[in-house]
Every structure is written in C-alpha cells, then in structure tokens.
Amino acid sequence: MTELPLDKVLDFLERVRPFSELPEQVLRDVVKTLLIDYFPEGEVILSPGPTDSPFLYLVNSGVAHCFTRDGTTTVTLRYISEKDHFGSETILTGRCAYTVEVVEDTICYLLKPEVFKYLEDRFEGFKRYFKTIKGPLAMQIAEHMAFKEDVSLPRLPGERNITSSQFKTSIGFLIDREPVCCERKTTASEIARIMEFRGVGSVIVLDGKRPIGIVTKNDLIRKILARGRRGDVPAAEIMSKNLLSLDCNDSCFEASLRMVENHCHHMVVTKGDKLYGVISQHDLILLQGANPVAVVGSIYKQKDLTGIKKCVRDMSIVQEVLLREGGRMSQICLLMSTFRDTLTKRLMVLAIEKMRKQKRELPVLDFCWVTFGTPGRKETLLGENYLEGFIYKDPKDGLKDETEAYVKALAAMVKNGLVECGLLHREHGQVLCLPESKWKEWFMELVGGKIPLDSNGLRMFDLRGICEEHETVDEFRGYVFELARREPEFLGRLRMKNNATAIPICFYRDRVVLSDVHRETLGLKNDVLTLLVDTVRFMAIEKGIMAFSTIDRIKALCDVGVITREKASDLETVYEWFVRLCLQKALEEKKTLDWMLEPGELSPDERRLFAESFRFIRDFILTASVQN
Incomplete structure (x- = not known):
C-alpha cells in the first residue's frame, strides 16, 4: 500500500456518499490520510470472521463479488464496482459476515479506522449513514429518499412554491377562529343570521357539547x-349527520383525500377529544392553489367527454405535483383511484342520460360497474387498464334479451369514454358484461381448473365495485374469495405460481443479474412487482383477508400474525419505493409510465438497496410458497 497525492482522489470523494456531504476542507484533510491498494482477479479481500486490519474500502475501479456461503451453496449479495464501498462493519464491529472476492482487477482507496471514527464523532450525517445501512431495509430506503429530496424534480413551469404544503402542513394551521356552533333546535333563519354575522359558511350542531351534525349554506338553499x-325549521331537520372529522395534527393532504372520498365540502377538526374548528375545500384551495378536491369535484359538472378529458389532464398535473411534494405513493394512488372511480361514474351517468333520451331504461335495478387489476386494488396511477366489467342481478324471465342489449350498449359508451381518456387500453382493453350467475360460473371454472390461471385470471381477483350502490359487488366478492379459500387444489396452483427464482439478484456494472442470465434493462413491474403482488394476493385469499390494495393486504397479514411487523414495514416501503422510482423517471423524461429502469442510471447506494430489496422479496416469496 502507498500514500496517495491529494489531487488524485478529491474529485472521486466528492461523488461518493457520505463523503460528498462533508465540507471541502475536511475532504482535503481526509484525502491526505488515504491509502491505495491493488487487488488482482481472484484475490479475496475480506473473509467471514474477525478482522485484524479493518478499513473502509472505496472502489476506484474494477469489480468484486460480495457473497456468503450456505453449506456448499454460494449466495450472491451484490457486485461492488466504481464509487461503491464495503468493509465499514469491520471498523464498527471488528468482524466481517461475508466474503469479498475480486472478479476484475480492482483498485481501492483505503480509509483508516481512526479517520473513520473521527468523522463519525464529528459529523452526525456520516455516523447516521453507516448506522442506517446496517439497519432494517425500510430505514435504509427512508434515509436514501430523504437524501434524494435535495435533488428532487424541478418545479413545473409557473408552479407556485408549495413544497410540502399538503403533506407537512397540519390542518390545525388553517384554523384561525373557534368553531361556530348552534343547538339542534336553533331555527334555519337564526342559523342564516349567525352565518352572516360571523362570516362563515357552516355551523356545527351540538347536542350538549357533542357535535351531531353540520348545517352549510348549501343546506339552507x-x-x-x-x-x-x-325559516322556523330546526337545525336537527336540515343538518348533515355524517360528520367527517380529523385531528388537528393530520395533514392537509389527508383532509383533501377524505373530502374527495366522501364528496363533502366541510370537515370538523378536533384536538384530543374536543371540537377545535372547521375547514372547507375553500381553505385548502387557498393554501395549495390547485386542490385535488376541486379537480375531482369538477368532474360532476362535466356535460360531455371533452370536459371530462380536460379533468384527466388537470389530474395528471395534480399527480405530478403530489409526487414532487414527497407524498406517499399509497396516498397518491388512493387519490388517483378515487378520481378514476368518479370519472367512470360520471361516464355512466352521461351514458344513462343518453339512453333515457332514446326512451331506454335498464330493466334491472341492482347493477354495478366493476374494475379489475391495478384500479381494482386502488393502486391507480392514471395509466391504461385492461379489464373492466358490468355485473347485474339476473333479470326475470322475458327481460333477459332486453337487459343484455341495454347493458352492452351502456358498457360500450362507458368503454369508449375510458379509452378516450387514456384509462383503458384502446386495442386490448375489455369490458365483460354478465349477470351475477354467469360471473359465478366463470369463477367456479377458474377455481376448478377449467380456465388457465394466467395473468388475466389472477387479475380477476382484484375486483371492486365503483358505483354508489355496490352491495351487489361486495356480496359477490365475498363469494369469490370464500370459493377460492375453500379449494385446496386451487390454492396449491396459486402457490406454485410464486416463482422466487424469477426475481433479479443484483447488478453487475450496468447489467441486471438474474439466476441464469445477465440483462441490460430492468422491467420492474414484470420482473418484481407483479410477483410480489401475486404472492400477497395469494396469502390474503388463503387467510380470508378482503382488503383491496397490496399495502392494506400486507398490513392485514401482519395483524393476523402471518408476517412480523418489521417485515410488513419493509414490504410496504420497498413496494412504494419501486413504484415511486418508476413514476418519477416517467415524469422526468416526460414519457408514459413503462416501469423500465436502466441499471447504469442508478447510484451505488440505489444498486445496493435494490440488491437487498430483491433478496428480501425473493425470500418472502420463497417462504410463502412452502408454507402450509
């Protein structure tokens, strides 16, 4: 080993975390202490066990294989290449848990343990970084995402400075007055005078000190x-009884989401167990400039497809802004799913109105539009879906042909609207229109093995009704899950589809390493996410869990003791991180979401996190496939 001149590695360190976050003068001092060493192909740099000469190895060039052994089996952890590092645990613990063997001649800069510990003591970020990379996977990803916020997406042209306003601003911030209240016997005319005098648009109705309803200007009209x-009608007769409430510490985005889901304009804010105030859509719009509640609400006012398509464009901007603000993917997906549901319902209303003008009425009363796959799991990102459906109660004798003709005509109009809005694939998108009995027959054949259990078949288990009255679908969904859960052979076929070996292993420079081949691109959805979603769905069906989204299914599996809380947290975090990366890449490149990632565009930290995530998901799927 020889000492290295200052000007040879300063630029290198400035591009390697966590050294890139240190002051320049500190980096110059660190460079003076570094050593350089050359390791030829085949040399073992580190081995499992105690280490007498610990260093932090910073790879300047070459490739090394990091692996463990399980008996005679070699388990690859990752390949380490330029701007990556290894060996920190030899300094922190004096031991190594893996082997590092050179596969391409490698040159490393060596950081001495005393310098490492000096930087730990003096710089909290340096210490936190190396502590985090040995912690739970969810913690590692969270730390990396926090770091990436400093290099987040640039703002949209003309976008206001609203960074984090929705996610980090609590709704308590919007409360600037005590809530205006009345008693249940207060008359409508008196409530109108209170609103005028106090300058408010809503009044909370109390029974003693307990809120029991709300009267708004719209209620009076x-x-x-x-x-x-x-005007002598009492408040109790005109108030809205279904009060929505959130704690004052909840975020403004959470308030927006609840308002969108429940089609309301006002929300009660509490502090502890006490009434604290009231917020409205108007308050949120003033805070954010473009509130998702307003965009979703505008759908109800549209009279034709042109107006609805404009709402889709507006919501695409909302989706992008929410991502830039750092919103959780589960929240963004839920909002986009609610938007898609509202849009579909509006298309149905317009189609029904058009049919009525033609003097045609639906012969059955119990019916519902059904969505499958990604929107069925409430994981929509305003992309194209492939399967929608229409379920209705079996018509009485003599109405079968009339009902079938009406439903097909109605579905065709809704399908056309979804296609034109970019929410259903133009070429491969399908809408299945069947009475309840036919749907049951189809699922019985699927569960019984008469229909191939391919991706389309699996997608059918992610069904969800999206009309206002969806009891028919809820009952049918319960029937389907119970049918599947009670059929051991079907569960066995589902378990066999959990192919853990299909998950990638890691990266070798700019290539994806799979069990039998190297590849230049990573299809994150097909290579990883679909396998994870399928496994979680299978486990949910097996345990009778009726949750819709992958995240909610993971939480439910944790609640019933199938997986630990730490594993559930890691699964949720990995899933959301993968989705965010792909969506963020699509927005940066102004392209359609294709779920493809180029390994060469990933940082060394991201490659390490991907390798750990792949291994974690692979182990999770393998465990699920062998459980009884």
Missing part, C-alpha cells in the same frame, strides 16, 4: 329556499 319551507 337546498332544504329551505328551494323547497319553499319556512
């Missing part, structure tokens, strides 16, 4: 003026 009623 619709329930009093529009009906020609007298």
